[in-house]
Amino acid sequence: MQTQAPSRTSSDTAASELLRRARELQPVLRQRAAQAERLRRVPDETIADFHRAGLFRALQPARVGGAELHPADFFDICAEIAQGCASSAWVLSNLAYHHQFLALWPDRAQQEVWGPSPDTLVGSSYIFARGTARQVDGGYELEGQWPFSSGIDPCGWCVLGAMASDAPGEPPRPRYFLLPREDYEVLDTWHVVGLRATGSKDVAVGKAFVPGYRSLSFDEVAAAQAPGLALHAAPLFRVTMQGVGGFVLLPVLLGAARAAANEYVERTRQRKTTVGARSQAELPGVQDRVAHVEALLDTAQLVARRSWCDAMDSLESHPAIPGALGARLRRDSAFCARLVTQAVDLVFAGTGGAGLQETDPIQRMWRDVHAGAAQFGLQWDVSGPAYGRVRLGLPSGMPGLGV
Incomplete structure (x- = not known):
């Protein structure tokens, strides 16, 4: 069973059509x-298939033919895709949000990427400590090796984070750098137990020149002062990952756990106990498990949709998401990840020995959910205390959150 989603939040029928294609x-x-x-x-x-269905362009600016969906609607789309394959949904969500992020760059950079084709895909790795950049005439010289670049194989460009000083004697600050495929190397480093198909490989750069118009300040992005905002006025493009990043990936966990729960219910309807040939569906413990699992998943879905709507409502009247709200959103995404992992653990425990088979889809979904929940933006140990500090009148300790 799945809860009925609240009324559509996008301004046209694009969301309903893309959701239908995802299903x-x-x-x-x-x-x-x-x-x-x-x-x-x-x-x-x-x-x-994602290109043909228009799913990659769900968050792309209308100026280049994108759908500019409300993120709550795209959340639903990614959750639907994850019911088929969590890794595919993870890649879809990441690469679609890069279209939204590219809208923040100067027009010249946008034209270089989207001019040849608005379907061009952009990968990323935002682990700033893995790269260094030195200011040179006309731009920066970048080098480093970055892990976890999900879905990088089909991408023609990549955004990488690194530390850079903008003036002699100034301490280095985080910046983003946009590079074409010929300026970086993809290393086959992705050998993992969960989300195996995301292809989240390393990206290596050896002293590549990045012109100034293909670099963005982390601080400008966090404060909603990026140059591309002069071209794209919709609140969607003032969404920054500091407050809502967890909700970009949470639908993958939710959809995979939902698929595991549905598979468990269908199996249980047909299964008999090993003693007495009694229907497992008649066992009170099994009935309680089904109710508990679906209550956890429905709660996570409702909290996530409320959070996206609160974020977008706030951006109607604020240039950026206020820090206190951002802290709550981070708390909510991490808490939802906890709910979803609890749900999939209950499902996996209920499958018995059958769920241990390598060919069983439930064990893959279980692995994928736990792999996704390990992502930094979904860790309760990070986001829970940050919210607690803000509520108690202390600094959050989270860079870019603004509080």
Whole structure:
């Protein structure tokens, strides 16, 4: 069972149409899931399907033909895709949000990426400590090696984070750098137990020149002062990952856990106990498990949608998400991840020995949910205390949160 989503929040029928296309792809993605794990990346056929369905362009500016969806609607789309394949949904969510992020760059940078084709995909790794940049005439010289660049294989460009000083004697500050494919190397480093098909490989750069117009200050982005905002006025483009980053990835966990719960329910309807051939569906403990699992998932879904709507409502009247709200949003995304992992743990425990088979989809969903919950933005130990500090009148300790 799945809760009925609240009324659509996007201004046109694009959200409903893209959601319908996502649902149609579910069975195809489910059939490809084992192949995707073997490849350790999303199959080319799936990337092509996402392009044909327009899913990658859900958050892209209308100026270049994108849908500019409300993020709550895109959350629903990614959760639907994750019911077919969590890794595919993870890549979709990441790369679609990079279209939203590219709107913040100077027009010249946007034209370089989208001019040849608005379907061009952009990868990323925002681990600033893994790279260094030195200011040179006309731009920066960048070098480093960055991990966890999800979905990088089909991308023509990549955004990398590094530390840089903008003037002699100034301490280095985080900056973003946009590079074309010929300026970086993709290293085959992704050998993991969960979200295997995300292809979240390392990206290496050896002293590449990045012109100034292809660099953005982290501080400018966090304060909603990026140059691209002069071209894109919609609140969508003032969404920054400091406050809502966890909700970009949470639908993957939610959709995968929902698929595992549905699979468990369907199996249990058919299964008999090993003693007495009694229907497992008649056991009170099983009934309680189903109710508990679906209550956890429904709660996570409702809290997530409320959070996205609160964030977007705030941006209607504020240039950036206020720090106190950002702290709550981080708390909510991490708490929702806890709810979802509790739900999938209950499902996995209820499957018995069958769930241990390598070919069983429930064990893959269980692995994928736990792998996703390990992401920094979804860790309670990070976001929970930050919210507690803000409520108690102390600094959050989170860079870019503004409080």
